[in-house]
Amino acid sequence: MASTYATPGVYINGASAQAASVVAVATAVPAFIGYTPRAVYQGQSCYNQAVKVSSFAEFQACFMLDNPPPPADPARQYxxxxxxxxxxxxxxxxxxxxxxxxxxxxxxxxATLYYLYNSIRLFYQNGGGDAYIVAVGPYGPPSKQPVSDPAAQWVNPNVQLADLQRGLATLLNQPEPTLYICPEATLLAGADNATLMQGMLLQAEEMGTALCVFDIIGGANPDPVRYTQDIQAFRNNTGNNGLNYGTCYYPFIGTTIMQQGDIDFxxxxxxxxxxxxxxxxxxxxxxxxxxxxxxxxxxxxxxxxxxxxxxxxxxxxxxxxxxxxxxxxACANMLPASGAMAGVYTLSDNTHGVWNAPANMSIVGAVSLPINLSDPQQANLNVDPVSGKSINAIRLFSGQGILVWGARTLDGNSQDWRYVPVRRTVTFLEQSIKLATRAFVFEPNNANTWGAVKTMITSFLTDIWKQGGLQGAAPADAFQVSVGLGSSMTADDLLNGYLGVTVEVAVARPAEFIVITFQQQQAASV
Structure with a gap:
């Protein structure tokens, strides 16, 4: 600012727009992929496009019919x-x-089963906010006959792998979604389901921005004894890549989403x-x-x-x-848990932070489970010594209701990426810092820039530590930021135009096992 102004008036001083702080990115923005009766946005078809909505009303306006015909026409509405x-x-x-x-x-x-519509309803019922919807096509015709066997897998011939893969590919240009959810993947044949899940994990790993939330085929009507075969099939089908970018919840949940007025003759x-x-x-x-x-x-x-x-x-x-x-x-209300879990993630993030485990929380609208898992049964889901692919259980507890009772990724054998909040917290920190440091692209690669970058990141991480997102008695115990020649860069880096930043964080991990030791104390002698 100039020291003196000679003429009365209004003066404008330009200031550098260079970022001085890290702006935290959104942490719970799911992307739903599936089928809808229609897809119209701003007067044009938006099939196979990622459309952002902020409420269930916006979803209805774009993807549901304004004046649906009688329910006898399944091609027109769910x-x-x-x-x-x-x-x-x-x-x-x-x-x-x-x-x-x-x-x-x-x-x-x-051929008349679709899960996306009711999954979106569950998402908003459980605290959902912003979401991306990728509609891959309208509903198909009914087959006019039921499944042949009560224990058989439900495969919808109208749900096609190529459609869902095309919808997944549209998210390659959308870095904002932090969750990938495809509830209708469970209506694919086993081999197609495996191909889709592995593709989702690979894309999530390449982009480094999203966590895939999976459901298990057979979770709607599990056999009390042979349900473990469904679990093993899921573990085999997820492959070996990108496991720390995936998580799974079992079984399906009985809900109250559809009311008596939604079903008739x-x-x-x-x-x-x-x-x-x-x-x-x-x-x-x-x-x-x-x-x-x-x-x-x-x-x-x-x-x-x-x-x-x-x-x-x-x-x-x-x-x-x-x-x-x-x-x-009751059958129509048995739904995959992934949509509800997206809402639980959003509520947990908004209430406590992304570093809080989205577990030990109830699911709004859940009233029953197709199988009530015991502690020994969950033990086989939670820890698999062979593949390490952990599956999070949804369980019924007397006096408490139905709770999410697990917070592990599919990479259960990894000490670094075993827990969902650890994976999501690191992704949150990475993306927030990445976006903030873009302001320094093409800045002089010198001590002034290094100091500004270090100060900016240190301030951001200190704030996260104060909120409880990092562990340690002091900021120095919670994180370390190194920027500069001799610490995070070499002379060759300078010549090649690289500005290196090293960030080490101690992420808070959930207390999954609380062990209380009881010991009798001998009576003191007189």
Whole structure:
């Protein structure tokens, strides 16, 4: 500023725009990849584009229909189809109900199953904020038949590996997302699922900005005994690269996302009222009220009742129909945990910081689990001495509800990258410092620049240490920053235009095992 001004007025002094501090990057910005009924942004199709949304309302505006037709059209909006299939005995896994002494398995038409929509709802229900949506295509046609075996893997023929890979590739130009989530990957065949997961891990490792959150095929209806085969298949399918950029949660979670109004008779037997009538209005026990309502559905009058009105009337007229809807709704609400975990990550980061383990936290909307894991069962998930690929359990605890009970990456054998908060904290520090030091590109590679860079990074890390993100009694114990000739650079580096910075941090690790030792003390003698 000049020492004197001779003329009254307003004066503007230009100042250097060079960054003087590190601005922390966002830590919980998931990128969801999957199928949506539509994809329109600013009046143009945005399929296979990464679109940023900040609320569920924005997601609906871009990816859901404004005025969807009746639910009988699964190609237009999410409307899963379910069948009740008679069984010879009680099914070993999956949901079922007993009608007149016969076991009926509740089985989906796999071609109508999609998880992205409800996963986004779970994300925002659990505290989600900004997110990227990569819609890879619309819903496909139904197959008009259920899966053949209650224990069989659900494979949606409309979910294609090439579509999801193309969606993943669009994120190569998006450094902001910090989580990669593809809930519909579990609807692929095993080999395709393996290819996709390995591609996600490889891309995450190359970019160094995101953590992949996986689900396990079979997590929706695990066999009480043979579920370990699903676990082993997942471990085999993830490969050996980029494991510290991946994490997994098991099993699926039973939610309350879809309510009774989201399921009606059009979701049963592909809309075939005759098959429904055989169960709720059999010749051996006819129900006149039910017969009348079914007739109104099959042959609507001039002024027809709405589907919701017919649904309410059927529920009142036939208790058995209410049981069927209840079981179908429970199946439709069994969802991959990855969407909910993205919300849990966001809530944990906003409340405590990215260095806090997103564990020992409840999942909003989760009311049941398809399998209740015990301590010994989780031990085999948490620690695998052969592959080291840890799987985080979601468990039910008496008096506490359903909790996330694990915070490990797939790189369980690594001392450095075993824990999710360690991996995410280091990524957060790397990206924040990387963006801040861009202001020094083309600056003179001399002591003044070195001092400015060191001061900037030291100030940033000191602030992180004060918040509890780094361990140590003093900043000197928590981190070290070296910049300059003889410490982080050589004379050749100067000649080649390299400014080297070495940052060492002591990241706080979660207390995963709390060991309390009890010892009897002998009574003191008089």
């Amino acid at each position: 409307s899963p189809q379910y069948y009740l299939v008679a069984q010879k005995g009680q099914p070993a896994s999956g949901d079922y109900l007993v009608i007149d002494g016969v076991y009926y398995a509740v089985l989906p038409d796999p 059009t979701n049963l037997f592909g809309g075939d009222i005759a098959q429904l009538a055989a169960l709720i209005n059999p010749p051996a026990a006819p129900n006149a009220a039910v017969a009348t309502l079914l007739g109104l559905i099959e042959k609507p009058p001039a002024n027809p009742m709405s589907n919701s009105q017919l649904q309410d009337a059927l529920l009142n007229a036939c208790p058995l129909y209410g049981q069927i809807v209840k079981h179908v709704l």
